[in-house]
Amino acid sequence: MAPAVNNKLTGLVAATFTPFTTQGEINLSEIGPYIDYLKEKQGVNSIFVNGTTGESMSLSVAERRDLAEEWCRKAKGKMDQVIVHVGCMSLKDSQELARHAAQIGADGIAVISPSFFKPSTADALRTFLHEVSSVAPNLPFFYYHIPSVTGVNILARDILEDVWELIPSFKGVKFSGSDLMDFGQCVSYCQTHWSVLYGVDEQLLAALVMGADGAVGSTYNYLGCHASELMSAFEKGNIVQARTIQFKMQELLSYAKKLGFDLGVNKQLMNELSGLCLGPPRLPVMQCPMSEALTIAKKYRSLFTEC
Numbered sequence: 096m097a098p099a100v101n102n103k104l105t106g107l108v109a110a111t112f113t114p115f116t117t118q119g120e121i122n123l124s125e126i127g128p129y130i131d132y133l134k135e136k137q138g139v140n141s142i143f144v145n146g147t148t149g150e151s152m153s154l155s156v157a158e159r160r161d162l163a164e165e166w167c168r169k170a171k172g173k174m175d176q177v178i179v180h181v182g183c184m185s186l187k188d189s190q191e192l193a194r195h196a197a198q199i200g201a202d203g204i205a206v207i208s209p210s211f212f213k214p215s216t217a218d219a220l221r222t223f224l225h226e227v228s229s230v231a232p233n234l235p236f237f238y239y240h241i242p243s244v245t246g247v248n249i250l251a252r253d254i255l256e257d258v259w260e261l262i263p264s265f266k267g268v269k270f271s272g273s274d275l276m277d278f279g280q281c282v283s284y285c286q287t288h289w290s291v292l293y294g295v296d297e298q299l300l301a302a303l304v305m306g307a308d309g310a311v312g313s314t315y316n317y318l319g320c321h322a323s324e325l326m327s328a329f330e331k332g333n334i335v336q337a338r339t340i341q342f343k344m345q346e347l348l349s350y351a352k353k354l355g356f357d358l359g360v361n362k363q364l365m366n367e368l369s370g371l372c373l374g375p376p377r378l379p380v381m382q383c384p385m386s387e388a389l390t391i392a393k394k395y396r397s398l399f400t401e402c
């Protein structure tokens with residue numbers, strides 16, 4: 096990746112899991128060791144918290160505040176950037192979390208589209224994003240595009256149209272979609288100080304070719320060092336090496352998907368590979384049987400050497 100200019104967010108960003116106790120309460124005590132693991136074992140220097148992987152929509156606003164605060168506190172001096180996802184179904188809740196993120200020293204906020212009452216047009220979504228950003232006007236703002244989860248199929252490029260007029264703090268897009276034409280259009284429209292970050296880990300190389308500044312994803316929790324190697328190989332023009340790593344990532348994920356890979360499986364896999372105690376997911380996501388995570392971990396170990 097190009098070096099960071101004006102704190103531009105680049106490189107690899109881990110979308111963190113939310114640690115829970117076995118009783119299903121948030122477990123703040125695991126956040127410090129988690130950050131150390133990401134930095135020391137995976138070489139990951141930025142995190143995206145309370146996102147999809149972090150089960151944000153299954154958390155209360157109070158829990159999200161406590162988690163965001165602890166992530167920011169423990170990341171100080173260790174992580175380059177902590178981006179806090181503050182999107183909620185309710186505008187008021189999103190604004191509360193955005194204000195709170197500004198108070199606790201987050202490096203940026205991201206907002207997903209509401210998905211129960213869905214915006215019917217790009218303008219409706221842009222207005223929602225504007226209203227959230229306006230309560231934290233000095234905080235870098237990212238639009239979080241993830242149509243497969245929200246069911247909101249508005250092109251990300253349409254959200255970007257003259258967006259700086261509406262959201263002066265706008266700093267980029269976290270694009271977790273597989274429409275590479277829309278992605279390319281975002282890259283080509285972007286200002287140089289914005290970041291376009293890709294979020295479909297199994298297609299990272301394609302996004303780098305298209306001009307991604309970096310990547311945010313769940314698998315970088317345990318594939319961080321390998322994805323970094325992929326990025327360096329790409330930067331050096333070694334496409335064969337970059338492709339080899341991407342193909343291994345794809346082999347792991349396609350194997351896992353055949354076994355029913357979802358957030359529950361992903362979290363259990365992370366527990367197994369990292370040795371951290373991140374606990375089970377929260378309902379309605381089901382906990383995955385240990386045997387399934389062990390089978391996928393075995394596949395992981397057959398494909399990748401330890402970082």
Ligand SMILES: CC(=O)N[C@@H]([C@@H](O)[C@H](O)[C@H](O)CO)[C@@H](O)CC(=O)C(=O)O
Binds near residue numbers: 147148297
């Ligand atoms: C739908 C979904 O969860 N996508 C993941 C990916 O990292 C995904 O887990 C990975 O590409 C494997 O399919 C991320 O884009 C989500 C993410 O960044 C987040 O947790 O906010």
